[in-house]
Amino acid sequence: MSYDELADLYALQYENYADDLDFYARLAERHGGPVLELGAGQGRVAAHLARRGVEVWALEPSAAMRARGEAATRGLAMRWIAGDMRDFELGRRFPLVIAPFNALMHLYTLADQNAALAGVARHLEAGGVFAFDLYNPLLIRADGALRLEGRYGAAEVYYRQEHRPEAQRLLTHYVLDETGPDGALRRRHHTLDQRYFTRYEVERWLAAAGLSGRLTGGFRGEPYEARRPIMVWTARRVS
Numbered sequence: 500m501s502y503d504e505l506a507d508l509y510a511l512q513y514e515n516y517a518d519d520l521d522f523y524a525r526l527a528e529r530h531g532g533p534v535l536e537l538g539a540g541q542g543r544v545a546a547h548l549a550r551r552g553v554e555v556w557a558l559e560p561s562a563a564m565r566a567r568g569e570a571a572t573r574g575l576a577m578r579w580i581a582g583d584m585r586d587f588e589l590g591r592r593f594p595l596v597i598a599p600f601n602a603l604m605h606l607y608t609l610a611d612q613n614a615a616l617a618g619v620a621r622h623l624e625a626g627g628v629f630a631f632d633l634y635n636p637l638l639i640r641a642d643g644a645l646r647l648e649g650r651y652g653a654a655e656v657y658y659r660q661e662h663r664p665e666a667q668r669l670l671t672h673y674v675l676d677e678t679g680p681d682g683a684l685r686r687r688h689h690t691l692d693q694r695y696f697t698r699y700e701v702e703r704w705l706a707a708a709g710l711s712g713r714l715t716g717g718f719r720g721e722p723y724e725a726r727r728p729i730m731v732w733t734a735r736r737v738s
C-alpha cells in the first residue's frame with residue numbers, strides 16, 4: 500500500500516510518538532553510523548538520531564511521506580532515498596539497519612519478506628545489527644467497533660479494525676472528520692493494511708537469512724510476554 504494518502508493523518512497521529520526514540524538512539528550510539536532506516540516515513544526516528552550526530556540514510560517509497568521528512572530534517576546529516584525495501588542497492592554496508600514502528604508489516608508476501616531481508620543482509624557489515632519493532636498480534640482485538648482515537652486540532656479521528664486471521668492481516672479503517680465554520684462535516688476514509696508476524700515466524704525468517712534474533716517485549720529490554728503491545732527485535736549476522 501502507498502502512504503501517500505495517509506501522510507497528513509500520520510503527521511497528526513504520530514508526530515509526538517516517542518516511545519522508541521531512546522532505544523534506536525542507544526543502538527546508533529553503540530554501533531555508530533551511518534544508520535540505514537527502512538521505511539523512514541516522515542523522519543520521526545531518523546531526525547532524532549541525526550540530531551544526536553549520527554548520519555542516517557532514510558529509505559522511503561512514499562513521495563508524500565518523504566517530502567515531509569525532507570522538510571523536517573533539512574540541515575541535518577541525512578540522506579533521503581526514494582526506494583523500496585524489497586529491492587534496493589545502496590553500494591555500501593552499514594553497522595546498523597533499523598525498521599522502526601511496524602515498517603516491516605508492509606511486507607505482505609513471503610517473497611516480499613525474503614527479498615527485504617536479503618537486502619538487509621547484503622547491506623549489513625560483519626557483526627552488524629538489524630533492529631525493528633512490530634505490533635504483537637496476540638493483542639489483536641478487532642471487534643468491529645468504531646472508536647474515537649483522538650482529536651488533533653480541528654480533526655476527530657475514528658478507527659475500526661478488521662482482522663483477517665487466515666491471511667495474518669490487520670486492516671485499520673480510519674474516518675477523519677472535520678467540521679467547517681458553516682457546520683458542514685467533511686469526512687475522509689483511509690485504510691491501513693498490515694501483515695502481522697508471529698514470534699517464531701520472525702525467528703525462522705531471520706535464521707534463514709543468516710541472522711540470529713533476540714526478542715524483547717519493550718524498548719527497555721522487558722521480557723516478551725503475551726500482554727506486551729510490541730515485539731522488539733535485535734538481530735545479528737551469524738553467517
Ligand SMILES: C[S@@+](CC[C@H](N)C(=O)[O-])C[C@H]1O[C@@H](n2cnc3c(N)ncnc32)[C@H](O)[C@@H]1O
Binds near residue numbers: 501513538544559
Ligand atoms: C508505520 S510507518 C513508520 C515510519 C517511520 N519508520 C516511523 O517510525 O515513524 C511505515 C513506513 O513504511 C513505509 N513502507 C511501506 N512499504 C514499504 C516498502 N516496501 N519499502 C520501504 N518502506 C515501505 C511506508 O511508506 C511508511 O512510511
